[in-house]
Amino acid sequence: MSKFCKHQRLLKAAEYTNVFSDPPFRASHQYCLILAKPNNLEHDRLGLVIAKKHIRLAVDRNRIKRLIRESFRQQSRNSMGIDAIVLARKGLGDLDNSTVTKIVNQQWLRIEKKVRMSQR
Protein backbone atom coordinates (compact mmCIF):
# COMPACT_ATOMS: atom_id res chain seq x y z
CA MET A 1 0.00 0.00 0.00
CA SER A 2 1.13 3.49 -0.73
CA LYS A 3 1.84 6.22 1.69
CA PHE A 4 0.77 9.82 1.54
CA CYS A 5 3.58 12.13 2.59
CA LYS A 6 3.92 15.85 2.61
CA HIS A 7 5.75 16.09 -0.70
CA GLN A 8 2.77 14.42 -2.34
CA ARG A 9 0.65 17.50 -1.70
CA LEU A 10 0.46 20.90 -3.23
CA LEU A 11 1.72 23.22 -0.51
CA LYS A 12 2.10 26.67 -2.00
CA ALA A 13 -0.20 29.14 -3.63
CA ALA A 14 2.11 29.31 -6.64
CA GLU A 15 1.71 25.57 -7.23
CA TYR A 16 -2.05 25.92 -7.15
CA THR A 17 -2.15 28.83 -9.59
CA ASN A 18 0.17 26.90 -11.87
CA VAL A 19 -2.35 24.07 -12.17
CA PHE A 20 -5.32 26.42 -12.45
CA SER A 21 -3.80 28.26 -15.39
CA ASP A 22 -4.45 26.11 -18.47
CA PRO A 23 -4.76 22.53 -17.14
CA PRO A 24 -4.50 20.01 -20.02
CA PHE A 25 -6.61 17.33 -18.29
CA ARG A 26 -9.98 17.84 -16.63
CA ALA A 27 -12.72 15.52 -15.42
CA SER A 28 -16.03 17.05 -14.51
CA HIS A 29 -18.89 15.61 -12.54
CA GLN A 30 -22.06 16.91 -10.92
CA TYR A 31 -20.46 16.96 -7.49
CA CYS A 32 -16.78 17.54 -8.19
CA LEU A 33 -14.18 18.71 -10.70
CA ILE A 34 -10.62 17.47 -11.15
CA LEU A 35 -7.92 19.50 -12.85
CA ALA A 36 -4.53 17.96 -13.65
CA LYS A 37 -1.21 19.03 -15.18
CA PRO A 38 2.11 17.19 -15.67
CA ASN A 39 4.65 18.16 -12.99
CA ASN A 40 7.90 16.56 -14.29
CA LEU A 41 8.24 14.56 -11.06
CA GLU A 42 8.34 10.86 -10.33
CA HIS A 43 5.19 11.06 -8.19
CA ASP A 44 1.77 12.66 -8.29
CA ARG A 45 0.72 15.54 -6.11
CA LEU A 46 -2.74 16.38 -4.77
CA GLY A 47 -4.42 19.64 -3.89
CA LEU A 48 -7.89 20.16 -2.48
CA VAL A 49 -10.29 23.06 -2.84
CA ILE A 50 -13.28 22.55 -0.60
CA ALA A 51 -15.20 25.80 -0.42
CA LYS A 52 -17.18 26.74 2.63
CA LYS A 53 -19.77 28.07 0.25
CA HIS A 54 -20.46 24.60 -1.13
CA ILE A 55 -20.09 22.48 1.99
CA ARG A 56 -21.28 24.41 4.99
CA LEU A 57 -20.25 22.34 8.01
CA ALA A 58 -16.61 21.91 9.00
CA VAL A 59 -17.32 18.30 9.91
CA ASP A 60 -18.45 17.54 6.36
CA ARG A 61 -15.53 19.41 4.83
CA ASN A 62 -13.08 17.36 6.87
CA ARG A 63 -14.85 14.14 5.94
CA ILE A 64 -14.73 14.91 2.21
CA LYS A 65 -11.06 15.83 2.36
CA ARG A 66 -10.22 12.57 4.10
CA LEU A 67 -12.17 10.51 1.62
CA ILE A 68 -10.53 12.18 -1.36
CA ARG A 69 -7.07 11.76 0.15
CA GLU A 70 -7.77 8.12 0.88
CA SER A 71 -8.92 7.60 -2.70
CA PHE A 72 -5.86 9.41 -4.07
CA ARG A 73 -3.59 7.31 -1.88
CA GLN A 74 -5.07 4.03 -3.06
CA GLN A 75 -4.91 4.85 -6.77
CA SER A 76 -1.43 6.43 -6.67
CA ARG A 77 0.25 3.00 -7.04
CA ASN A 78 0.35 3.63 -10.77
CA SER A 79 1.91 7.06 -10.79
CA MET A 80 1.38 9.38 -13.73
CA GLY A 81 3.50 12.39 -12.78
CA ILE A 82 0.78 14.98 -12.52
CA ASP A 83 -0.40 17.69 -10.17
CA ALA A 84 -4.11 17.25 -9.52
CA ILE A 85 -6.59 19.56 -7.85
CA VAL A 86 -9.97 18.32 -6.70
CA LEU A 87 -12.69 20.94 -6.38
CA ALA A 88 -15.83 20.09 -4.45
CA ARG A 89 -19.16 21.21 -5.80
CA LYS A 90 -22.42 21.84 -4.06
CA GLY A 91 -24.11 18.72 -2.65
CA LEU A 92 -20.98 16.60 -2.22
CA GLY A 93 -21.21 17.00 1.54
CA ASP A 94 -24.68 15.46 1.62
CA LEU A 95 -23.54 12.12 0.20
CA ASP A 96 -22.43 9.18 2.30
CA ASN A 97 -18.91 7.80 2.39
CA SER A 98 -19.22 4.92 -0.08
CA THR A 99 -20.90 7.10 -2.74
CA VAL A 100 -18.26 9.79 -2.48
CA THR A 101 -15.47 7.23 -2.78
CA LYS A 102 -17.13 5.69 -5.81
CA ILE A 103 -17.53 9.04 -7.58
CA VAL A 104 -13.97 10.14 -6.92
CA ASN A 105 -12.51 6.79 -8.02
CA GLN A 106 -14.40 7.04 -11.30
CA GLN A 107 -12.97 10.46 -11.94
CA TRP A 108 -9.44 9.23 -11.25
CA LEU A 109 -9.91 6.56 -13.90
CA ARG A 110 -11.06 9.13 -16.44
CA ILE A 111 -8.06 11.34 -15.71
CA GLU A 112 -5.68 8.40 -15.95
CA LYS A 113 -7.14 7.41 -19.32
CA LYS A 114 -6.67 10.92 -20.70
CA VAL A 115 -3.08 11.11 -19.44
CA ARG A 116 -2.17 7.75 -20.96
CA MET A 117 -3.68 8.80 -24.30
CA SER A 118 -1.60 11.98 -24.40
CA GLN A 119 1.62 10.21 -23.49
CA ARG A 120 1.35 7.96 -26.53
Place this chain on the structure above:
RNA sequence: GGAGUUGGCUCGGCAAUCGCUUGGCGGUGCACUUUGCGCCGCUAAGAGGAAAGUCCGGGCUCCAUAGGGUAGGGCGCCAGAUAACGUCUGGGGGAUGCGAGUCUACGGAAAGUGCAGCAGAAAAGAAACCGCCCGAUGAGGUCUUUCCUCAUUGUGGUAAGGGUGAAAUGGUGCGGUAAGAGCGCACCGCGCAACUGGUAACAGUUUGUGGCAAGGUAAACCCCGCUCGGAGCAAGAUCAAAUAGGAAUCCUAUUGCUUUAAGCAAAAGGCGUGACCCGCGCUGGAUUCGGGUAGAUUGCUAAAGAUAUAUGGUGACAUGUAUCGUAGAUGAAUGAUUGUCCACGACAGAACCCGGCUUACAGGUUGGCUCCUUUA
Protein backbone atom coordinates in the same frame (compact mmCIF):
# COMPACT_ATOMS: atom_id res chain seq x y z
C1' G B 1 -45.97 2.53 40.66
C1' G B 2 -47.21 7.20 38.02
C1' A B 3 -46.49 12.50 37.13
C1' G B 4 -43.13 16.44 37.76
C1' U B 5 -38.74 19.28 39.07
C1' U B 6 -33.50 19.99 39.54
C1' G B 7 -28.05 18.68 39.53
C1' G B 8 -23.71 15.32 38.09
C1' C B 9 -21.35 11.83 34.58
C1' U B 10 -21.12 9.83 29.51
C1' C B 11 -21.13 10.50 23.91
C1' G B 12 -20.99 3.71 20.34
C1' G B 13 -17.73 -0.88 22.12
C1' C B 14 -14.24 -4.73 20.36
C1' A B 15 -10.95 -6.97 16.54
C1' A B 16 -8.05 -7.04 11.85
C1' U B 17 -5.57 -4.51 7.68
C1' C B 18 -3.83 0.06 5.43
C1' G B 19 -2.74 5.31 6.36
C1' C B 20 -2.03 10.86 8.78
C1' U B 21 0.30 14.65 12.57
C1' U B 22 3.55 15.51 16.70
C1' G B 23 7.12 13.94 20.54
C1' G B 24 10.92 10.26 22.24
C1' C B 25 14.58 6.35 21.13
C1' G B 26 17.57 3.66 17.56
C1' G B 27 19.60 3.06 12.58
C1' U B 28 20.93 5.39 8.03
C1' G B 29 21.82 8.96 3.43
C1' C B 30 23.44 13.93 1.89
C1' A B 31 25.83 18.68 3.12
C1' C B 32 29.41 18.70 7.06
C1' U B 33 31.96 23.25 12.15
C1' U B 34 28.26 23.17 16.07
C1' U B 35 24.48 21.08 13.33
C1' G B 36 20.83 21.07 9.44
C1' C B 37 17.71 18.56 5.74
C1' G B 38 15.70 13.72 4.45
C1' C B 39 14.56 8.27 4.79
C1' C B 40 13.47 3.65 7.68
C1' G B 41 12.03 1.02 12.19
C1' C B 42 10.14 0.81 17.26
C1' U B 43 7.29 3.40 20.75
C1' A B 44 3.89 7.19 23.17
C1' A B 45 0.05 10.68 22.44
C1' G B 46 -3.66 12.82 19.24
C1' A B 47 -11.10 17.24 19.01
C1' G B 48 -15.91 19.00 22.22
C1' G B 49 -19.77 19.59 25.88
C1' A B 50 -20.83 22.61 23.27
C1' A B 51 -14.51 22.65 19.79
C1' A B 52 -20.06 26.58 17.33
C1' G B 53 -22.16 31.89 17.76
C1' U B 54 -18.06 35.66 18.55
C1' C B 55 -22.09 38.17 22.94
C1' C B 56 -19.15 39.70 27.63
C1' G B 57 -14.58 39.46 30.92
C1' G B 58 -9.23 38.53 31.62
C1' G B 59 -4.06 37.02 30.35
C1' C B 60 -0.51 38.03 26.38
C1' U B 61 1.28 41.57 22.30
C1' C B 62 1.92 46.07 19.88
C1' C B 63 0.27 51.15 19.28
C1' A B 64 0.58 54.46 22.80
C1' U B 65 0.21 58.27 27.59
C1' A B 66 -4.62 56.88 29.00
C1' G B 67 -3.47 62.34 35.00
C1' G B 68 -8.19 65.68 34.98
C1' G B 69 -12.53 67.02 32.11
C1' U B 70 -16.08 66.66 27.90
C1' A B 71 -18.41 63.51 24.41
C1' G B 72 -19.74 58.42 23.71
C1' G B 73 -20.53 53.26 25.36
C1' G B 74 -21.68 49.66 29.24
C1' C B 75 -23.81 48.26 33.87
C1' G B 76 -27.96 49.14 37.73
C1' C B 77 -32.20 45.47 44.62
C1' C B 78 -28.25 44.03 48.72
C1' A B 79 -23.90 41.36 50.41
C1' G B 80 -20.05 38.26 48.94
C1' A B 81 -16.74 35.18 45.39
C1' U B 82 -13.11 36.18 41.55
C1' A B 83 -7.55 37.91 37.63
C1' A B 84 -12.05 40.07 35.84
C1' C B 85 -17.10 40.09 34.25
C1' G B 86 -22.96 41.73 31.89
C1' U B 87 -20.67 35.47 35.32
C1' C B 88 -21.30 32.72 39.88
C1' U B 89 -22.96 32.10 45.27
C1' G B 90 -26.09 33.53 49.34
C1' G B 91 -30.01 36.84 50.72
C1' G B 92 -34.35 40.47 49.87
C1' G B 93 -38.72 42.37 46.84
C1' G B 94 -42.25 41.11 42.84
C1' A B 95 -44.82 37.40 39.47
C1' U B 96 -46.32 32.31 38.93
C1' G B 97 -47.24 27.06 40.42
C1' C B 98 -51.05 22.55 45.16
C1' G B 99 -45.71 21.82 45.72
C1' A B 100 -40.41 20.81 44.67
C1' G B 101 -39.37 24.90 41.91
C1' U B 102 -39.29 28.53 37.82
C1' C B 103 -39.10 33.65 35.89
C1' U B 104 -37.54 38.72 37.05
C1' A B 105 -33.76 45.11 32.60
C1' C B 106 -35.49 44.94 40.19
C1' G B 107 -32.03 52.78 40.94
C1' G B 108 -34.91 57.67 40.27
C1' A B 109 -41.59 59.71 37.74
C1' A B 110 -42.71 65.25 44.90
C1' A B 111 -35.40 68.20 38.75
C1' G B 112 -37.12 69.01 33.84
C1' U B 113 -38.92 67.61 28.75
C1' G B 114 -41.80 64.30 25.93
C1' C B 115 -45.44 60.30 24.68
C1' A B 116 -50.29 57.60 25.02
C1' G B 117 -53.71 54.42 18.74
C1' C B 118 -59.00 52.86 19.25
C1' A B 119 -62.93 53.67 22.55
C1' G B 120 -64.69 57.37 25.82
C1' A B 121 -67.89 63.42 28.01
C1' A B 122 -62.99 63.54 29.90
C1' A B 123 -56.10 60.61 29.43
C1' A B 124 -53.39 64.84 33.75
C1' G B 125 -53.29 70.18 38.75
C1' A B 126 -58.99 67.14 35.77
C1' A B 127 -63.58 66.43 33.26
C1' A B 128 -70.62 66.77 33.53
C1' C B 129 -72.49 62.43 28.01
C1' C B 130 -76.49 59.71 30.47
C1' G B 131 -78.00 59.97 35.47
C1' C B 132 -79.04 62.42 40.46
C1' C B 133 -80.19 67.19 42.98
C1' C B 134 -81.41 72.57 42.98
C1' G B 135 -83.38 77.20 40.71
C1' A B 136 -86.35 79.50 36.67
C1' U B 137 -90.17 79.16 32.75
C1' G B 138 -94.16 76.50 30.40
C1' A B 139 -97.80 72.43 30.04
C1' G B 140 -100.71 68.65 32.40
C1' G B 141 -102.88 66.01 36.83
C1' U B 142 -105.28 67.74 41.44
C1' C B 143 -110.91 71.95 43.97
C1' U B 144 -106.64 75.50 45.17
C1' U B 145 -101.50 76.73 47.80
C1' U B 146 -98.73 72.54 48.57
C1' C B 147 -97.59 68.17 46.03
C1' C B 148 -96.73 64.93 41.65
C1' U B 149 -95.43 64.18 36.30
C1' C B 150 -93.33 65.91 31.63
C1' A B 151 -90.61 69.43 28.53
C1' U B 152 -87.19 73.54 27.96
C1' U B 153 -83.37 76.11 30.28
C1' G B 154 -78.95 77.66 33.75
C1' U B 155 -71.14 81.68 33.51
C1' G B 156 -76.12 76.03 38.93
C1' G B 157 -74.47 71.81 42.28
C1' U B 158 -72.78 66.66 42.32
C1' A B 159 -67.54 61.87 40.94
C1' A B 160 -72.59 57.85 44.51
C1' G B 161 -74.60 54.86 39.75
C1' G B 162 -74.20 53.78 34.04
C1' G B 163 -71.19 53.38 29.84
C1' U B 164 -65.48 53.40 27.48
C1' G B 165 -60.66 51.78 28.32
C1' A B 166 -54.72 48.42 29.85
C1' A B 167 -55.43 52.62 33.10
C1' A B 168 -60.71 57.36 35.31
C1' U B 169 -57.53 60.74 41.34
C1' G B 170 -57.91 54.63 47.39
C1' G B 171 -61.72 50.14 49.24
C1' U B 172 -65.99 48.52 52.53
C1' G B 173 -69.59 50.13 55.98
C1' C B 174 -72.04 53.82 58.91
C1' G B 175 -73.07 58.85 59.55
C1' G B 176 -74.06 63.04 56.72
C1' U B 177 -76.49 65.81 52.58
C1' A B 178 -81.00 69.09 48.21
C1' A B 179 -78.16 65.26 45.81
C1' G B 180 -73.36 63.93 46.85
C1' A B 181 -68.32 63.85 48.24
C1' G B 182 -62.31 61.66 53.19
C1' C B 183 -67.05 66.04 54.27
C1' G B 184 -66.74 63.14 59.26
C1' C B 185 -65.92 58.35 61.76
C1' A B 186 -64.43 52.82 62.10
C1' C B 187 -61.62 49.03 59.80
C1' C B 188 -58.38 47.93 55.60
C1' G B 189 -54.79 50.17 52.21
C1' C B 190 -51.06 54.14 51.31
C1' G B 191 -47.18 58.08 52.42
C1' C B 192 -43.73 60.11 56.11
C1' A B 193 -41.06 59.74 60.75
C1' A B 194 -39.47 56.93 64.91
C1' C B 195 -38.44 52.22 67.17
C1' U B 196 -37.01 47.01 66.77
C1' G B 197 -34.43 43.04 63.87
C1' G B 198 -30.75 42.66 59.94
C1' U B 199 -23.67 44.21 57.54
C1' A B 200 -27.33 45.66 53.84
C1' A B 201 -31.40 45.20 50.39
C1' C B 202 -35.52 44.86 53.37
C1' A B 203 -39.01 43.28 57.12
C1' G B 204 -42.64 44.26 61.30
C1' U B 205 -50.03 41.59 64.70
C1' U B 206 -44.87 47.99 67.06
C1' U B 207 -45.61 53.51 67.92
C1' G B 208 -46.69 58.32 66.14
C1' U B 209 -48.46 61.25 62.23
C1' G B 210 -50.93 62.89 57.37
C1' G B 211 -57.38 62.66 55.11
C1' C B 212 -54.68 60.85 50.97
C1' A B 213 -51.07 65.03 48.68
C1' A B 214 -47.82 61.21 44.84
C1' G B 215 -51.91 57.90 37.73
C1' G B 216 -48.66 55.17 33.65
C1' U B 217 -44.18 55.13 30.67
C1' A B 218 -37.01 55.91 32.16
C1' A B 219 -35.04 48.22 27.06
C1' A B 220 -38.36 57.59 25.58
C1' C B 221 -34.89 61.76 26.35
C1' C B 222 -33.01 62.48 30.97
C1' C B 223 -31.07 62.48 36.36
C1' C B 224 -28.05 59.73 39.98
C1' G B 225 -24.21 56.05 41.15
C1' C B 226 -20.31 52.77 39.37
C1' U B 227 -17.26 51.68 35.20
C1' C B 228 -14.56 51.75 30.23
C1' G B 229 -7.66 54.10 25.97
C1' G B 230 -7.36 51.46 20.91
C1' A B 231 -6.39 47.31 17.96
C1' G B 232 -5.76 42.22 17.85
C1' C B 233 -1.75 35.84 17.13
C1' A B 234 -3.20 37.82 9.85
C1' A B 235 -1.00 40.70 17.47
C1' G B 236 4.16 40.72 17.74
C1' A B 237 9.55 38.88 17.42
C1' U B 238 13.81 36.71 14.57
C1' C B 239 16.20 35.23 9.83
C1' A B 240 15.82 36.85 4.93
C1' A B 241 15.96 35.85 -1.99
C1' A B 242 13.84 40.15 -4.78
C1' U B 243 12.71 45.33 -5.67
C1' A B 244 12.37 50.95 -4.99
C1' G B 245 14.78 54.94 -3.16
C1' G B 246 19.08 55.63 0.47
C1' A B 247 24.00 55.97 3.53
C1' A B 248 29.31 55.02 4.27
C1' U B 249 34.16 53.46 2.60
C1' C B 250 37.55 52.24 -1.13
C1' C B 251 39.12 52.18 -6.23
C1' U B 252 39.43 54.21 -11.29
C1' A B 253 39.78 56.61 -16.83
C1' U B 254 40.51 60.38 -21.99
C1' U B 255 40.11 65.54 -23.27
C1' G B 256 38.76 70.73 -22.16
C1' C B 257 38.01 74.71 -18.32
C1' U B 258 39.32 76.47 -13.21
C1' U B 259 45.19 77.35 -8.50
C1' U B 260 46.04 71.56 -5.88
C1' A B 261 42.06 68.81 -3.87
C1' A B 262 37.87 68.40 -6.43
C1' G B 263 33.88 70.05 -9.54
C1' C B 264 31.45 70.85 -14.36
C1' A B 265 30.96 69.60 -19.65
C1' A B 266 31.91 66.38 -23.71
C1' A B 267 33.66 62.08 -25.89
C1' A B 268 35.40 57.30 -25.29
C1' G B 269 34.58 52.91 -22.68
C1' G B 270 31.03 49.44 -20.36
C1' C B 271 26.10 46.94 -20.22
C1' G B 272 21.49 45.35 -22.94
C1' U B 273 19.46 44.05 -27.93
C1' G B 274 22.27 41.02 -31.97
C1' A B 275 26.05 35.72 -35.21
C1' C B 276 28.64 40.53 -36.45
C1' C B 277 28.61 45.86 -37.99
C1' C B 278 25.60 50.13 -38.10
C1' G B 279 21.77 51.74 -35.17
C1' C B 280 18.84 52.29 -30.64
C1' G B 281 18.37 52.39 -25.14
C1' C B 282 20.85 52.74 -20.34
C1' U B 283 25.25 54.09 -17.71
C1' G B 284 31.30 55.29 -13.26
C1' G B 285 32.83 50.36 -10.51
C1' A B 286 33.30 47.32 -6.04
C1' U B 287 32.32 46.27 -0.92
C1' U B 288 29.64 47.09 3.45
C1' C B 289 25.56 49.04 6.09
C1' G B 290 20.57 49.80 5.95
C1' G B 291 15.82 48.40 4.16
C1' G B 292 12.25 44.89 4.41
C1' U B 293 8.56 41.76 0.12
C1' A B 294 7.97 36.39 -1.16
C1' G B 295 9.37 32.59 1.99
C1' A B 296 11.12 30.32 6.65
C1' U B 297 11.41 30.09 12.03
C1' U B 298 9.06 31.62 16.39
C1' G B 299 4.82 33.21 19.24
C1' C B 300 2.49 27.59 20.37
C1' U B 301 1.08 25.44 24.78
C1' A B 302 3.01 24.15 32.16
C1' A B 303 -1.92 26.54 32.42
C1' A B 304 -5.89 31.94 37.18
C1' G B 305 -3.82 23.40 35.08
C1' A B 306 -6.05 18.32 36.38
C1' U B 307 -7.05 14.52 40.10
C1' A B 308 -7.23 13.02 45.20
C1' U B 309 -7.43 14.68 50.09
C1' A B 310 -7.49 17.88 54.63
C1' U B 311 -9.02 22.48 56.81
C1' G B 312 -12.16 27.09 56.79
C1' G B 313 -16.94 28.88 54.79
C1' U B 314 -24.47 28.01 54.39
C1' G B 315 -22.23 28.52 49.44
C1' A B 316 -19.55 30.51 45.10
C1' C B 317 -14.61 29.77 46.69
C1' A B 318 -9.91 30.03 49.42
C1' U B 319 -5.53 27.72 51.64
C1' G B 320 -2.29 23.46 52.48
C1' U B 321 -0.38 18.51 51.05
C1' A B 322 0.40 14.49 47.51
C1' U B 323 0.34 12.71 42.54
C1' C B 324 0.11 13.55 37.18
C1' G B 325 2.66 16.01 33.08
C1' U B 326 -2.51 15.79 29.13
C1' A B 327 -3.53 17.76 20.80
C1' G B 328 -0.50 21.62 18.71
C1' A B 329 -2.00 21.30 12.75
C1' U B 330 -0.60 25.69 9.24
C1' G B 331 -3.35 24.19 1.29
C1' A B 332 -4.20 22.73 7.72
C1' A B 333 -3.35 15.59 11.35
C1' U B 334 -6.98 12.32 14.74
C1' G B 335 -9.14 8.66 9.08
C1' A B 336 -10.74 4.49 5.61
C1' U B 337 -12.35 -0.54 4.71
C1' U B 338 -14.09 -5.17 6.63
C1' G B 339 -16.12 -8.25 10.52
C1' U B 340 -18.89 -8.46 15.00
C1' C B 341 -22.15 -6.87 19.34
C1' C B 342 -25.88 -3.63 21.04
C1' A B 343 -29.24 0.88 23.09
C1' C B 344 -28.33 1.14 15.75
C1' G B 345 -24.88 6.26 17.30
C1' A B 346 -27.87 13.38 18.04
C1' C B 347 -25.66 18.20 17.64
C1' A B 348 -21.31 18.78 15.59
C1' G B 349 -14.33 19.51 14.15
C1' A B 350 -9.20 22.67 18.14
C1' A B 351 -6.36 27.19 15.17
C1' C B 352 -2.84 32.07 20.99
C1' C B 353 -4.79 30.61 25.88
C1' C B 354 -8.30 30.82 29.97
C1' G B 355 -13.37 32.24 32.88
C1' G B 356 -18.49 32.77 31.45
C1' C B 357 -23.02 33.47 28.56
C1' U B 358 -26.08 32.05 24.42
C1' U B 359 -27.62 28.71 20.73
C1' A B 360 -27.90 23.19 18.62
C1' C B 361 -28.73 18.17 20.38
C1' A B 362 -30.52 11.18 19.61
C1' G B 363 -29.86 8.76 23.72
C1' G B 364 -27.67 6.27 28.15
C1' U B 365 -26.62 6.50 33.40
C1' U B 366 -27.03 8.36 38.35
C1' G B 367 -28.22 11.63 42.90
C1' G B 368 -31.64 15.11 45.48
C1' C B 369 -36.55 17.03 46.07
C1' U B 370 -42.17 17.59 45.26
C1' C B 371 -47.24 15.90 44.26
C1' C B 372 -50.73 11.79 43.45
C1' U B 373 -52.05 6.59 44.07
C1' U B 374 -51.58 1.58 46.30
C1' U B 375 -49.95 -1.59 50.40
C1' A B 376 -48.48 -1.89 55.49
